[in-house]
Amino acid sequence: MKLKQRPEDFQVDELATLPIRGRGPFAVYRLTKSGWTTLDAIRRICRDWNLPRSAVGHAGMKDRHAVTSQLITIQNGPRQAWNGETVQLEYLGQSPRKIGPNDIEGNSFRLVVRGLSSEEGEKARSGLPGIQLHGYPNYFDDQRFGSWFPGQGFIAEWWLREKFEQACWLAFAEPQSTDNAHEREEKEILRRHWGDWAGCVRELRPSHRRSIVTYLKDHPEDFTGAWCRVDGHLRGLFLSALQSDLWNRCVSYWHRTQTPRDQLLELRVKTGPLLCPKNRLSDSSLRIGGGAIPLPSARLKDVPEEVKSVMRSALSECGWELEQLKVRLPRDKFFSKAQRPMHVVPSGLHWRFAADELAPEHEQLTLSFTLTRGAYATMLVKRLWDCQPL
Numbered sequence: 001m002k003l004k005q006r007p008e009d010f011q012v013d014e015l016a017t018l019p020i021r022g023r024g025p026f027a028v029y030r031l032t033k034s035g036w037t038t039l040d041a042i043r044r045i046c047r048d049w050n051l052p053r054s055a056v057g058h059a060g061m062k063d064r065h066a067v068t069s070q071l072i073t074i075q076n077g078p079r080q081a082w083n084g085e086t087v088q089l090e091y092l093g094q095s096p097r098k099i100g101p102n103d104i105e106g107n108s109f110r111l112v113v114r115g116l117s118s119e120e121g122e123k124a125r126s127g128l129p130g131i132q133l134h135g136y137p138n139y140f141d142d143q144r145f146g147s148w149f150p151g152q153g154f155i156a157e158w159w160l161r162e163k164f165e166q167a168c169w170l171a172f173a174e175p176q177s178t179d180n181a182h183e184r185e186e187k188e189i190l191r192r193h194w195g196d197w198a199g200c201v202r203e204l205r206p207s208h209r210r211s212i213v214t215y216l217k218d219h220p221e222d223f224t225g226a227w228c229r230v231d232g233h234l235r236g237l238f239l240s241a242l243q244s245d246l247w248n249r250c251v252s253y254w255h256r257t258q259t260p261r262d263q264l265l266e267l268r269v270k271t272g273p274l275l276c277p278k279n280r281l282s283d284s285s286l287r288i289g290g291g292a293i294p295l296p297s298a299r300l301k302d303v304p305e306e307v308k309s310v311m312r313s314a315l316s317e318c319g320w321e322l323e324q325l326k327v328r329l330p331r332d333k334f335f336s337k338a339q340r341p342m343h344v345v346p347s348g349l350h351w352r353f354a355a356d357e358l359a360p361e362h363e364q365l366t367l368s369f370t371l372t373r374g375a376y377a378t379m380l381v382k383r384l385w386d387c388q389p390l
Helices: 038-049 118-134 155-160 164-172 181-193 197-203 208-218 223-228 232-258 283-287 305-317 377-385
Strands: 010-016 026-034 056-058 067-075 087-095 104-116 264-269 272-277 292-294 339-341 347-355 363-372
Touching (some): 026 038, 038 056, 038 067, 067 087, 104 377, 118 347, 118 363, 155 164, 181 197, 181 208, 197 208, 232 264, 232 283, 232 292, 232 305, 264 377, 363 377
Parallel strands (some): 010 067
Antiparallel strands (some): 010 104, 026 067, 026 087, 056 067, 264 272, 292 339, 347 363
C-alpha cells in the first residue's frame, strides 16, 4: 500500500472558529499549500511582503507532503491575496485578535491509499467498522518527531540536561533523511568546520543558522548563549516533540498494565514501538479521567495518584522523572499543560474501494473523516495495516 503517492492523495482542511469580520487589526487569510511546511510558507510570505515574522499568527503545523489549508492572521496585514506556485493566500476579512490553538475545532481529511494488495484490502474491510465504532490510538505520529535522531534522541533532551553544544549540533549540523539540498549543504559546512566559526560564517549563506554561528565567532565556546538565541518558536517545537513522545510512552505503559496481553497490539512510530488495545479502551482507562491523561511535565497538579504513578513508572523507563521535565534556561518556553484523550473516534468516517487509477491491477481506498484538534490521520492508517499481535 502507498500513502501520499501524490500530494493530492492527502488533503487536510483546518476547521476554525476564529471570528472574521469587516473590521479589526488582524487580517485573516486561508493559506493553501503543497510541498511546504507551514513555517517555510510563512517565511516566504513574510519575505515577499516585508513583514516581521512576529506579525503572523497560526494555530497549527500542517504536513509538507500534502495539500493543506489553514487560517493565518497578520497584524495590519494587506487586504489582498498572494499567490505563489504551490502556496496561496486568500484574504477572508479582519479579526479582533490573533489566531491561536483554541480557535481550532479539528481538521477534515481526505486520504487516498493506493496499491492495495488483496490481503491489505481485506484488512481494511475488516478493520474499518471497528475504527468507526471504537476509534483508534490517539498517539502522536512521526510528523511530530522531526527533532529526534536515531541513537541520539531528541534535541530537547540535551537542552533540558543543559548540554548546549550537543543541542546546537543536532539543531544545525546533524543530517536528517528529510533534509533538502540546501539543508544538506549548510549542515555539511558546519560539520566540516565545527569550532572554526569564522570559517563557517564565510561559507554559510545568510540565515538563522548563520546568525547563531556569528554569535559563536564572537563568543567562542558560549554554547549556552548561542542556544538562548535560537529562534524561540523553533525551541518550542523541540520541547513539544519530546513531551509528545513521553506522553506516547506513558499511554503505552498504561495499556501494558491495564489491558490483558491477548487484547494488545503493537504499532510503531519512528521513536519505537507502542502498545494499543485491539478494540475499545479498558474500563479502568475510561474510569480514570474519561480516557484521557495529561501531557507529562513538572507542573502537573490535581492528577489522580493512579495516573501519576503510571506516568512516573513510564518516565523512569525513559530515564526521566516528572520533576526533571522543566526548562531552566532560557525560561521563555514551558512544557504544555493539557489533557489528551488516549483514543480518538473519527467523525463522519466514510470509505470507498475502487480500482487504483495509477495501478489498475490493485485497489485504492478513499477515506474521508474529521478529527479533533491534534489527532493524527496517519495513525488511523497505521492502526489498519501496521499493527501486530504481541
